[in-house]
Amino acid sequence: MTRTASVGVDVDSLRHYYRIHGLDEGSATNAAWAVGVPRFVELFGEVGVPATFYCIAEDLEVPGNAARLRALVDAGHEIGNHTWHHRYDLTRLSPAERRAEVACGRARLEDAAGAPVVGFRSPGYNTDAALQADVIAAGHTYDSSVFPCAPYYLAKAGVMGAMRLAGRRSQSVLGTPRVLAAPRDPYDADGDEPHRRGPSGLRQYPVSVAAGVPLIGTAFTALGRAGSLAAVAAGHALRRHLTLEFHAVDLLGLRDDGLDPALAVQPDLKAPVARKRRVFRHLLSWLARRRAFVRLDSLP
Numbered sequence: 001m002t003r004t005a006s007v008g009v010d011v012d013s014l015r016h017y018y019r020i021h022g023l024d025e026g027s028a029t030n031a032a033w034a035v036g037v038p039r040f041v042e043l044f045g046e047v048g049v050p051a052t053f054y055c056i057a058e059d060l061e062v063p064g065n066a067a068r069l070r071a072l073v074d075a076g077h078e079i080g081n082h083t084w085h086h087r088y089d090l091t092r093l094s095p096a097e098r099r100a101e102v103a104c105g106r107a108r109l110e111d112a113a114g115a116p117v118v119g120f121r122s123p124g125y126n127t128d129a130a131l132q133a134d135v136i137a138a139g140h141t142y143d144s145s146v147f148p149c150a151p152y153y154l155a156k157a158g159v160m161g162a163m164r165l166a167g168r169r170s171q172s173v174l175g176t177p178r179v180l181a182a183p184r185d186p187y188d189a190d191g192d193e194p195h196r197r198g199p200s201g202l203r204q205y206p207v208s209v210a211a212g213v214p215l216i217g218t219a220f221t222a223l224g225r226a227g228s229l230a231a232v233a234a235g236h237a238l239r240r241h242l243t244l245e246f247h248a249v250d251l252l253g254l255r256d257d258g259l260d261p262a263l264a265v266q267p268d269l270k271a272p273v274a275r276k277r278r279v280f281r282h283l284l285s286w287l288a289r290r291r292a293f294v295r296l297d298s299l300p
């Protein structure tokens with residue numbers, strides 16, 4: 001069987017970073033869309049890989065973003081649903097609000113893209129049976145919201161605890177520890193418990209973790225080229241499918257792009273863009289020589 005890989009980019013606009021760190025979002029700009037997204041398109045073009053851009057429908061209200069979304073489709077990329085407003089507390093909303101976040105997000109993105117949107121990614125990687133039922137009802141065929149990564153889970157718990165102690169409120173939700181026991185390879189998710197195999201009609205593509213390292217942009221930036229390659233190579237040896245994940249801000253830089261210094265709370269933004277780009281490019285081209293990069297909407 002051919003081994004495959006996919007790469008996703010969560011296009012979280014900067015206001016969500018202000019929110020998650022409990023900062024005033026008044027200074028947020030559209031740089032994730034206007035600068036980060038085109039840099040990723042250029043990078044994927046150079047390496048020759050198609051990607052899925054998980055977008056927040058609310059961002060389409062910002063002038064220029066709908067055209068940027070269509071440009072992604074024209075460049076051969078897939079659009080995934082990252083909900084209407086990217087509510088970190090999605091699993092705690094009322095059933096009607098939650099359903100609207102999922103279904104209206106998909107409908108608005110599909111309208112703007114002029115292409116089918118069949119993939120879903122939850123804000124903050126939290127899912128449960130009720131959310132999964134909404135994801136299916138809204139017409140998605142796959143989900144990529146499970147992130148079975150103990151270091152990430154523990155770090156998130158630690159940061160949220162520290163913020164509470166400091167009297168600051170993060171809008172993040174920790175989610176169930178059952179995620180840590182979820183399968184590492186793509187699986188058909190159970191309707192009663194999305195973190196295990198079972199019948200529901202929804203395919204789950206967990207974000208890959210190898211040798212304890214999540215195969216995501218922030219980890220690659222922190223580890224640098226050699227450390228990241230070791231993790232990607234470990235994943236390559238183990239998994240029939242690898243799901244890599246980036247965020248649009250992974251190719252932004254505080255200094256390079258003159259961003260608000262308050263965003264230094266997001267440590268990887270302090271790294272120079274050129275260095276991050278070199279690391280990402282190296283990993284993607286290494287992997288593209290060894291397995292086929294596919295769009296998730298093309299898999300059975």
Ligand SMILES: [Zn+2]
Pocket residue numbers: 010011012082086122123124
């Ligand atoms: Zn997000």
